[in-house]
Each structure stands twice: as C-alpha cells, then as structure tokens.
Amino acid sequence: MSRALAIVNCAQVVTLAGSNCARSGAGMRQLGILNGSALFIENGRISAVGARPEIERRLGRYDELIDAGGRVAMPGFVDAHTHAVFASTRCAEFERRCEGATYEEIAAAGGGILETVRQTRQATEDHLLEAALRHEQWFLRNGTTTAEAKSGYGLTLDDELKMLRVIRRLNDGGRMHWVPTFLGAHAVPEEYRGRRREYVELVCEAMLPAVAGQGLVRYCDAFCEPSAFSIDETRAVLSKAAALGLGLRLHADQLTCSGAAELAASLGAATADHLEQTGASGIAALHAAGVQPVLLPGSVYALGRSRYARARDMIDAGLAVVLATDFNPGSSPTPSIPMVLSLACAQMHMTPAEAITATTINAAWSLGLGHETGSLEAGKRADVLIADCADYRELAYFFGVEHAWLVIAGGEAVWRR
Numbered sequence: 133m134s135r136a137l138a139i140v141n142c143a144q145v146v147t148l149a150g151s152n153c154a155r156s157g158a159g160m161r162q163l164g165i166l167n168g169s170a171l172f173i174e175n176g177r178i179s180a181v182g183a184r185p186e187i188e189r190r191l192g193r194y195d196e197l198i199d200a201g202g203r204v205a206m207p208g209f210v211d212a213h214t215h216a217v218f219a220s221t222r223c224a225e226f227e228r229r230c231e232g233a234t235y236e237e238i239a240a241a242g243g244g245i246l247e248t249v250r251q252t253r254q255a256t257e258d259h260l261l262e263a264a265l266r267h268e269q270w271f272l273r274n275g276t277t278t279a280e281a282k283s284g285y286g287l288t289l290d291d292e293l294k295m296l297r298v299i300r301r302l303n304d305g306g307r308m309h310w311v312p313t314f315l316g317a318h319a320v321p322e323e324y325r326g327r328r329r330e331y332v333e334l335v336c337e338a339m340l341p342a343v344a345g346q347g348l349v350r351y352c353d354a355f356c357e358p359s360a361f362s363i364d365e366t367r368a369v370l371s372k373a374a375a376l377g378l379g380l381r382l383h384a385d386q387l388t389c390s391g392a393a394e395l396a397a398s399l400g401a402a403t404a405d406h407l408e409q410t411g412a413s414g415i416a417a418l419h420a421a422g423v424q425p426v427l428l429p430g431s432v433y434a435l436g437r438s439r440y441a442r443a444r445d446m447i448d449a450g451l452a453v454v455l456a457t458d459f460n461p462g463s464s465p466t467p468s469i470p471m472v473l474s475l476a477c478a479q480m481h482m483t484p485a486e487a488i489t490a491t492t493i494n495a496a497w498s499l500g501l502g503h504e505t506g507s508l509e510a511g512k513r514a515d516v517l518i519a520d521c522a523d524y525r526e527l528a529y530f531f532g533v534e535h536a537w538l539v540i541a542g543g544e545a546v547w548r549r
C-alpha cells in the first residue's frame with residue numbers, strides 16, 4: 133500500500149540538489165536552500181520538495197503530516213569512514229594517554245588496535261551485534277542515516293567474516309544503511325609477528341577471495357603507514373581487491389607522509405582517508421586521478437594533536453572533500469558528525485556550507501551512493517534530518533549539542549527527540 137508523508141513548515145530545506153557528481157571548489161558552498169518549504173515522501177522516496185500549496189495541488193492527499201515547527205530539514209548525514217563494529221572499549225588506554233603516554237607507545241607495547249582485536253576475537257557474533265547496535269543508536273541520534281563500516285579487528289578469516297556478518301545484520305535491521313569495507317590489512321596480528329609477508333599473503337590469497345566471494349563487502353581498505361603496511365604491501369592488497377571487483381579506500385598519510393596519497397592516485401582509489409601529513413604533491417596527485425579525500429578531524433582532536441589535514445588547500449585545488457568521524461575505540465571515539473562539522477570549521481577553516489556538503493552529498497558519492505542519498509530531491513531515498521534550529525549554520529556553530537529533532541531513514545522515523 134502506498135504511504136505518503138508531508139513535512140511542512142521548514143524554515144530551511146537544505147536540498148543539495150542538482151549535481152550528478154561530487155561537488156568541488158565553489159560548488160561546495162552551494163546548498164540549494166529553499167526557505168519556508170515543504171517535503172513530500174511516498175513509499176520511502178522523496179516525491180517533491182518546494183512550496184507547500186503548490187505540491188499539495190499537484191500531489192493531492194497524504195497520510196501523515198509532520199509540522200517541522202520552523203526547523204531545518206536536510207539530508208541525513210553520510211559518514212564515509214567508520215570502524216563501528218568492535219567489542220569492549222579502550223577507556224583504560226585513554227586514561228594512560230591523558231597521563232602522557234603516546235598512541236604509538238601504547239601500540240608498540242601490544243595495546244591499541246591489537247587490544248581491540250583480542251576483545252573482538254573473544255566476542256560472539258551476537259555480542260558484537262549488541263555492541264554495534266548501541267553504536268548505531270548513537271549515529272542515528274546524531275542525524276546519520278548512512279555509514280561505511282570496516283572490518284579489521286578480527287584479522288583471522290573467521291573473525292573478519294564474523295565482523296562482516298554483523299554489518300550485514302545491521303543492514304537487515306533496516307534502520308540505517310551500512311556500506312561494508314574489508315580491512316584485513318589493518319595491523320599485523322600478534323601470531324604473525326616476524327612473518328608479515330605470510331600475513332599479507334593470507335589477506336590476498338585467502339581472506340579477500342572469501343569475503344568478496346560471499347558478497348559481504350563493497351570496498352577494500354588498508355592502513356598504509358610505515359608502522360602498519362608499507363606502500364608495496366598496500367599495493368599488493370588493493371590490487372588483488374580491485375581484481376576481485378571491489379572499490380578501494382585507504383588510510384593514507386595519517387602519521388607520516390609516506391607517498392600513500394600518490395599510491396591512492398595510481399590505484400584509482402575511490403578515496404584516500406586521513407591525509408593529515410599530505411603536502412602539495414599528494415594533493416595534486418589526488419586531483420589528477422579524481423580521488424576524493426576523506427578528512428577525519430576527530431582523530432586529530434582525540435589524539436591531542438594539532439596538525440589537521442589541509443582542507444583549504446584541497447578545496448582550492450578542486451578536490452571534492454569529504455568529512456567523516458573515523459568512529460573507533462582508539463583514536464576517534466565519536467559517532468557525531470555535528471562534532472566533526474565544528475572541528476572542520478573551527479580548526480580546518482572550512483565554511484559551514486562546505487562542511488555540510490562534505491558530510492552529505494560528497495560523502496554519498498564517495499561511497500557510490502550519490503544517486504541514492506545525500507541530497508533532498510525527487511526520486512532519492514527519503515533520508516532526512518530535521519535539526520532543532522532555524523539556520524543550518526547552527527549545526528557547526530553550537531558544539532556539544534544534540535541537534536537532531538527527528539531522523540527519517542528510507543521514509544521511516546528512526547529517531548525522534
């Protein structure tokens with residue numbers, strides 16, 4: 133049965149409508165705002181955006197009316213980089229960092245990612261799902277309706293498959309839309325210490341064919357960093373993934389400028405993520421190859437650092453910048469895109485409009501979903517955030533506030549205040 137929903141009395145409808153590709157340059161500031169407008173949804177899809185009387189004349193009846201009360205309606209956020217499935221927390225390690233230990237010292241002593249690997253291996257699939265559902269609830273109440281999620285805390289074939297099945301079960305739950313990414317090359321696990329070549333072989337020859345063969349992933353990622361996987365190792369893993377038909381993303385130039393941005397360009401990756409250390413030559417290479425940068429200021433903030441990615445230079449160079457949370461239990465324990473908007477504007481000198489573009493339509497294109505979500509226009513999935521403010525700039529301006537008033541995913545209310 134067809135079901136029609138009208139959302140009326142919006143101070144602003146931030147549509148981001150009208151582009152067939154990710155936005156770059158001055159285009160990142162064009163939000164396509166309609167003042168005092170309404171939004172109509174039929175069967176989980178947006179059917180019209182515009183002036184209420186005109187739409188009512190054209191579309192006739194609706195089954196449910198939501199009065200937005202002079203608030204802002206905009207696309208649900210798209211978070212293009214998360215590690216949302218993990219067991220336990222690392223709050224004890226966080227306390228040690230507060231006392232002065234560095235992230236690298238903790239990792240070298242067997243903590244960090246490997247601690248989460250131990251906890252995640254021990255967890256049953258059901259327990260892992262329970263933890264992931266708690267995280268999903270946090271994403272929703274912050275206005276995120278689509279997110280990428282990586283494996284990478286299993287690092288055995290069985291444990292990686294377990295994580296990816298949890299992501300599939302999140303999707304089956306039907307509240308948020310999740311895009312699965314395989315990250316077997318996240319760290320060399322303890323049992324392969326001193327045998328890293330064998331571990332890379334395991335990832336390429338056993339894990340990748342299995343996860344791709346079972347249809348559990350859309351992308352493959354690798355942590356390209358001298359302390360994780362070298363340029364050559366990363367190239368081997370991602371080349372194999374491309375041959376299996378997966379899209380490519382990579383953790384690039386987070387801690388050192390190692391040429392990872394150039395590698396992303398040479399591989400034709402969809403995204404290069406982090407890029408805190410990337411300089412002019414890396415930016416030029418990304419631009420020439422059409423790779424989207426995914427910037428993750430939450431991890432810079434949470435690690436107590438000050439060197440953010442050069443967002444301004446990237447936008448000026450014509451890159452279609454994306455912002456994401458990097459939600460994970462170690463370096464970026466936040467699921468909040470509004471927090472990322474604040475960091476992007478206050479620390480990276482992006483404008484609120486650019487930051488909104490980077491967390492909606494540009495993020496959607498980076499996940500191959502630009503025709504499906506990330507903007508409010510007829511035909512797209514009805515993923516809508518109604519924020520409790522009358523001007524979209526408040527989302528980046530007031531920080532530490534829960535802005536979401538109503539969150540709709542696929543036409544269904546999934547969170548309301």
Ligand SMILES: [Zn+2]
Nearest residue numbers: 213215383458
């Ligand atoms: Zn990450």
